[in-house]
Amino acid sequence: MSTADTFLATYETPRPARLAPNLLAACFPLMKLIPARFMIARALASGYLSSGGHIVETTSGTFGLALAMIAAAQGYRLTLISADTLIDRTLRCRLELLGARLEVVDDPDGSGAQSRRLERLQAVREKDAGTFWPAQYDNPDNCYAYGRLAEWFVRQVGQVDCLVGCAGSGGSLCGTAAILREVFPELVVIAVDTPRSVLFGHPPGQRLLRGLGNSILPRNLDHRLIDEIHWVGALPAFAATHQLCRDHALFMGPTSGAAALVAQWYARHRAGAMTVVILPDEGFRYQETVFNHNWLAALNGWPVAIADAPATLEKIVPGGEGTWTRMIWGRRVLEEVPSGGETARRLRG
Numbered sequence: 001m002s003t004a005d006t007f008l009a010t011y012e013t014p015r016p017a018r019l020a021p022n023l024l025a026a027c028f029p030l031m032k033l034i035p036a037r038f039m040i041a042r043a044l045a046s047g048y049l050s051s052g053g054h055i056v057e058t059t060s061g062t063f064g065l066a067l068a069m070i071a072a073a074q075g076y077r078l079t080l081i082s083a084d085t086l087i088d089r090t091l092r093c094r095l096e097l098l099g100a101r102l103e104v105v106d107d108p109d110g111s112g113a114q115s116r117r118l119e120r121l122q123a124v125r126e127k128d129a130g131t132f133w134p135a136q137y138d139n140p141d142n143c144y145a146y147g148r149l150a151e152w153f154v155r156q157v158g159q160v161d162c163l164v165g166c167a168g169s170g171g172s173l174c175g176t177a178a179i180l181r182e183v184f185p186e187l188v189v190i191a192v193d194t195p196r197s198v199l200f201g202h203p204p205g206q207r208l209l210r211g212l213g214n215s216i217l218p219r220n221l222d223h224r225l226i227d228e229i230h231w232v233g234a235l236p237a238f239a240a241t242h243q244l245c246r247d248h249a250l251f252m253g254p255t256s257g258a259a260a261l262v263a264q265w266y267a268r269h270r271a272g273a274m275t276v277v278i279l280p281d282e283g284f285r286y287q288e289t290v291f292n293h294n295w296l297a298a299l300n301g302w303p304v305a306i307a308d309a310p311a312t313l314e315k316i317v318p319g320g321e322g323t324w325t326r327m328i329w330g331r332r333v334l335e336e337v338p339s340g341g342e343t344a345r346r347l348r349g
Contacts, residue, residue: 008033008073014149014279016156017250019260023267023275024157026149027250031280035171036066038145039134040074049132052076056124056131058117060086060210062281063136063169068098079124079131081117083107086210090285109206114215136169137218146175153276154183161273162188164263166212166255167199170221172278177225188273190228190266192259194237195323200229201316201340208234208299208321211255211280217334226329232258233321235304238290241283243306251283254290261324265309315339 012033014026043049056079057067064080071078078100085107087095095102105120107113125131136142149172153160160180165173177189196205197213200223204215209232232240234254241257244250252260256279263277289295296302301322310326315338319325327337334340 020267025277025279027279029282032063032066035142035145039141042141043132054131057134058121068095068100072098081121083113142171142220143175147179150176150179157274162275164190165278166259167191167193168212170218174222188227189225191226192230192262195319202318209237223333224331229329230262230326233323235301235322236306236324239304239306252279253281253283
């Protein structure tokens with residue numbers, strides 16, 4: 001293994017943080033290195049990717065950054081497709097320094113322009129027939145990669161009673177949950193999403209909180225693993241991110257703030273249960289936004305007081321950026337949940 005590869009292996013390893021006596025967080029510098037390294041290694045071993053070959057992927061940020069780091073270390077060509085609402089100046093600079101070719105599509109409604117990004121990705125693949133597409137949303141290797149994280153949690157705490165994590169591609173939450181539930185059949189799995197993400201039945205729309213949620217349904221998201229779903233709006237997620245820094249000196253991104261908010265609430269009400277939570281990336285990318293008081297002051301509804309508990313819903317009801325709601329999902333498919341069937345039929349054609 002080269003020096004660069006050794007560094008990447010170390011960089012993808014989380015550090016443990018006790019947020020409460022019964023709550024352990026896995027704090028990642030860049031969690032997406034886990035599936036990115038695993039998928040690239042599998043593709044190389046199976047012949048889908050050749051040494052020095054071309055990789056193309058659609059990304060909202062962190063998975064693309066992970067691929068860029070691997071491509072730079074291992075000598076691959078990389079094309080990333082994203083939307084103008086997703087790629088901030090800091091991330092663009094970092095990707096370009098790593099040698100990635102970045103193609104950015106318009107996103108007029110702020111939903112992430114996923115279909116437009118996929119169309120552009122297919123055009124790149126047609127132009128270069130030897131291109132490898134990791135397909136993070138549908139590639140089962142995304143889920144399989146998180147066997148390491150499941151093992152890490154068991155080594156850290158032994159018994160795991162509840163897993164909390166954000167849902168985006170479905171890889172980290174469902175991959176970790178599936179393996180942990182083999183060991184702990186009564187494991188409670190809580191998914192964290194955000195309003196106007198379609199993953200759990202909301203109609204698509206503009207999302208201020210990025211890094212979780214989606215405007216398409218990935219195959220890697222297995223609704224049957226989920227016991228509860230929490231929709232956390234951007235404002236309480238941002239406030240929780242600041243609180244993580246104040247209370248625990250953890251400088252993490254807003255998706256980590258959303259996940260920690262939910263996990264801390266659950267742990268407070270289940271003192272006898274060991275809860276673990278996935279905090280997927282650090283806060284450096286968000287210094288000009290989430291950690292910028294002038295940027296926050298311009299947001300409608302800021303500052304916001306964090307609620308003591310989420311509002312519990314009986315059916316899927318979209319909320320706003322200042323809301324935090326939950327629903328008992330009950331390990332059902334989307335079609336079985338009140339008002340979820342219509343969304344599922346529309347998205348799956």
